[in-house]
Amino acid sequence: MSRAKLEKLGLTLPLLPTSTVGSFPKPDYLLQARARFARKEITQKELEALERKATEFWVQQQEEIGLDVLVDGEQYRGDMVAYFADIMPGFRMGGLVRSYGNRYYHKPIIAGEIRWPGPMTVKWWKFAQGLTSKPIKGMLTGPYTIMDWSFNDYYPDRKSACLALAGAIRKEVETLVEAGAKVIQIDEPALSVRPEELPFAIEAMQMVTDGVPAYFITHICYGAFEFIYPRMLRFPVHNFDLEMSNSGLDLIGLFKKHPFNKDLSFGVLDVHSHKIESPMLVKERIAKALQVIPKEALWVDPDCGLKTRTVEEAQGKLRSMMAAVKEIRQALDKAPKRKQRRIEVGSVVKKRRKKIRKHKYKKMRRRMRHKKK
Amino acid sequence: MELVLANHSSYPRVGASREQQRLRRAYAQRERGEISADDFNRVQDSVVAEVIEEQARAGCELLTDGQIRWVDSISHLAGRLNQVEINGLLRYFDTNFYFRQPVIKGRVAGNGPLVAEEFRYARAVSPRPIKPVLTGPYTLAVSSIRETPLYRDLPTLVLDLSEVLAQEVRALAGAGAEVIQVEEPAILKHPKDLRLLHKALKPLSQAKGSSQLALYTYFADVTPLYESLQELPVDILGLDFTYAPRLPETIARLGSRKTLGLGLIDGRNTRMEAAPQVFPILERILPRLSGGIAYLNPSCGLEYLPRDKAVAKLRLMKELRDTFLQRGKR
Numbered sequence: 001m002s003r004a005k006l007e008k009l010g011l012t013l014p015l016l017p018t019s020t021v022g023s024f025p026k027p028d029y030l031l032q033a034r035a036r037f038a039r040k041e042i043t044q045k046e047l048e049a050l051e052r053k054a055t056e057f058w059v060q061q062q063e064e065i066g067l068d069v070l071v072d073g074e075q076y077r078g079d080m081v082a083y084f085a086d087i088m089p090g091f092r093m094g095g096l097v098r099s100y101g102n103r104y105y106h107k108p109i110i111a112g113e114i115r116w117p118g119p120m121t122v123k124w125w126k127f128a129q130g131l132t133s134k135p136i137k138g139m140l141t142g143p144y145t146i147m148d149w150s151f152n153d154y155y156p157d158r159k160s161a162c163l164a165l166a167g168a169i170r171k172e173v174e175t176l177v178e179a180g181a182k183v184i185q186i187d188e189p190a191l192s193v194r195p196e197e198l199p200f201a202i203e204a205m206q207m208v209t210d211g212v213p214a215y216f217i218t219h220i221c222y223g224a225f226e227f228i229y230p231r232m233l234r235f236p237v238h239n240f241d242l243e244m245s246n247s248g249l250d251l252i253g254l255f256k257k258h259p260f261n262k263d264l265s266f267g268v269l270d271v272h273s274h275k276i277e278s279p280m281l282v283k284e285r286i287a288k289a290l291q292v293i294p295k296e297a298l299w300v301d302p303d304c305g306l307k308t309r310t311v312e313e314a315q316g317k318l319r320s321m322m323a324a325v326k327e328i329r330q331a332l333d334k335a336p337k338r339k340q341r342r343i344e345v346g347s348v349v350k351k352r353r354k355k356i357r358k359h360k361y362k363k364m365r366r367r368m369r370h371k372k373k
Numbered sequence: 374m375e376l377v378l379a380n381h382s383s384y385p386r387v388g389a390s391r392e393q394q395r396l397r398r399a400y401a402q403r404e405r406g407e408i409s410a411d412d413f414n415r416v417q418d419s420v421v422a423e424v425i426e427e428q429a430r431a432g433c434e435l436l437t438d439g440q441i442r443w444v445d446s447i448s449h450l451a452g453r454l455n456q457v458e459i460n461g462l463l464r465y466f467d468t469n470f471y472f473r474q475p476v477i478k479g480r481v482a483g484n485g486p487l488v489a490e491e492f493r494y495a496r497a498v499s500p501r502p503i504k505p506v507l508t509g510p511y512t513l514a515v516s517s518i519r520e521t522p523l524y525r526d527l528p529t530l531v532l533d534l535s536e537v538l539a540q541e542v543r544a545l546a547g548a549g550a551e552v553i554q555v556e557e558p559a560i561l562k563h564p565k566d567l568r569l570l571h572k573a574l575k576p577l578s579q580a581k582g583s584s585q586l587a588l589y590t591y592f593a594d595v596t597p598l599y600e601s602l603q604e605l606p607v608d609i610l611g612l613d614f615t616y617a618p619r620l621p622e623t624i625a626r627l628g629s630r631k632t633l634g635l636g637l638i639d640g641r642n643t644r645m646e647a648a649p650q651v652f653p654i655l656e657r658i659l660p661r662l663s664g665g666i667a668y669l670n671p672s673c674g675l676e677y678l679p680r681d682k683a684v685a686k687l688r689l690m691k692e693l694r695d696t697f698l699q700r701g702k703r
């Protein structure tokens with residue numbers, strides 16, 4: 001539980017702090033501008049002006065909806081690995097590789113020594129933080145995931161490539177903290193793909209976060225957690241942000257066996273679905289989480305980045321989430337301490353449990369995910 | 374000892390040039406209904422011919438059709454069976470590739486040829502032997518959602534799929550395949566099911582006629598299973614060395630009664646292997662192999678690499694093999 005850590009950093013957050021995983025949909029004008037920029041029809045400057053406009057829009061939206069810890073919305077990023085690979089010395093853009101069906105992407109190649117090129121995200125963090133008094137999260141991709149999603153021509157093995165990346169990401173973290181960032185999210189969606197590599201993934205994250213005065217979150221949006229839990233609790237961050245609503249919520253079973261001892265950002269919105277969850281459904285999901293996670297350690301957010309949804313869907317989903325959180329907060333405030341748990345869970349939980357049992361594909365779906373948040 | 378250069382299975386279907394991306398465009402046009410199924414097939418045919426020629430030019434001696442027509446290694450086969458529907462995307466092992474997951478609704482049954490026609494076409498346009506590839510019954514089964522109570526137990530589905538695939542093996546053997554590759558990467562993650570796999574491979578083995586049956590595994594360390602794999606009713610074992618640092622010493626110790634497919638060239642990474650990495654392993658294990666022949670092949674399908682790197686790996690394979698053999702002569 002890291003309430004103390006947050007307070008030490010000067011952050012006072014309400015119970016069940018709300019946030020988002022990082023990316024928001026790009027408005028049509030920005031999508032068009034990006035396509036035109038790719039065709040060299042507009043300048044970098046012109047594109048950037050629109051990226052700023054879209055960032056302003058999303059910061060304002062998050063404030064209006066009432067979220068507690070905000071993001072810049074990643075309006076200036078494409079892929080979460082390619083964004084960093086494009087900037088960092090040592091990387092070269094590779095040829096096309098298929099990801100599924102008729103979808104292809106350029107997979108980066110580590111072709112030389114990886115170095116930190118100077119601030120990669122700080123300018124955008126500052127810009128977004130300048131628009132609000134609420135904390136903006138620093139948003140980075142973790143060394144293990146960048147390594148796993150790249151080819152490696154240069155380093156002798158996966159571990160040394162990962163540790164080299166950790167050195168560069170560490171510098172970015174330090175620069176974000178110098179600029180004033182207090183909450184930094186470092187995404188490691190690839191963390192669970194090769195359980196045997198968890199030890200060096202942990203070592204890399206240790207290099208990134210060790211001794212840095214910030215509250216660290218890591219987002220993992222798919223994966224076979226059963227293979228790395230509870231070992232993954234050694235991952236040196238304060239908060240795990242996990243996909244829960246699209247997973248049949250069966251991580252709860254794991255947590256019952258081995259108590260989860262960090263803060264948990266609990267995904268309550270399915271980002272793959274167009275359907276906007278009702279506040280009631282979100283409440284059920286939160287209630288379920290409160291069965292195994294103390295209320296002081298629980299954050300609430302969507303499963304993953306919302307960038308694949310429309311602007312309206314993203315807004316609708318977040319409003320639903322916020323409405324649910326407000327109701328639960330009220331219930332928690334009113335209830336005498338002893339009775340809190342019972343109020344939180346109530347009968348909805350029983351219903352939910354039945355539903356989960358019925359969920360035939362839950363094992364398979366847990367591993368389902370899409371490329372980037 | 375003869376060292377035959379073999380491709381593994383898949384091959385990148387697009388490359389850097391506009392011409393090399395025609396299949397990608399045709400796919401999109403077909404989806405939008407802008408071209409007919411025949412038009413689309415013609416593009417596929419031409420790309421199959423192109424990648425076959427590319428493999429041959431790179432010095433490969435046992436080629437594949439590159440699985441150019443396969444959406445993925447699971448749904449291409451499962452989608453052609455009765456009582457199977459194709460569902461959403463699922464990650465393929467530890468790769469960044471996603472396959473469409475089959476949902477089994479009732480008793481699976483064949484519904485015409487799976488890949489025999491594709492094999493016939495590839496064979497007709499190829500200057501060298503073509504090796505047809507099938508995903509094995511076990512991997513197909515564990516990659517599927519079993520919705521029917523008929524298959525509450527995994528083995529029932531595995532064995533039914535095995536019967537279906539045996540028919541395909543028979544068709545491929547009849548069509549003249551010298552080697553038929555069956556891929557079972559999933560068994561490495563579930564070693565407990567090895568006996569089930571053994572049972573499932575029997576019908577395939579009985580159907581192979583004069584063809585050689587090859588079992589290929591990859592994407593995990595095969596070393597702990599190596600000895601047991603020797604017992605399976607197949608002629609060739611394809612091994613992924615990239616996950617298995619202790620495999621060379623295990624083979625050196627135990628030898629092999631079966632012909633081996635040596636996956637020493639990393640099909641997942643762009644880095645080009647060098648002689649000092651590969652030769653000591655060959656020196657160590659080749660004398661321990663029986664049968665007078667081994668295959669040198671990539672560790673897995675080459676589709677995980679960009680096209681330019683895939684062809685470079687095949688060229689490198691030839692260079693390494695030729696240098697290695699010449700060195701022996703001197």
Ligand SMILES: [Zn+2]
Pocket residue numbers: 021189219220221222303304305372373
């Ligand atoms: Zn995610």
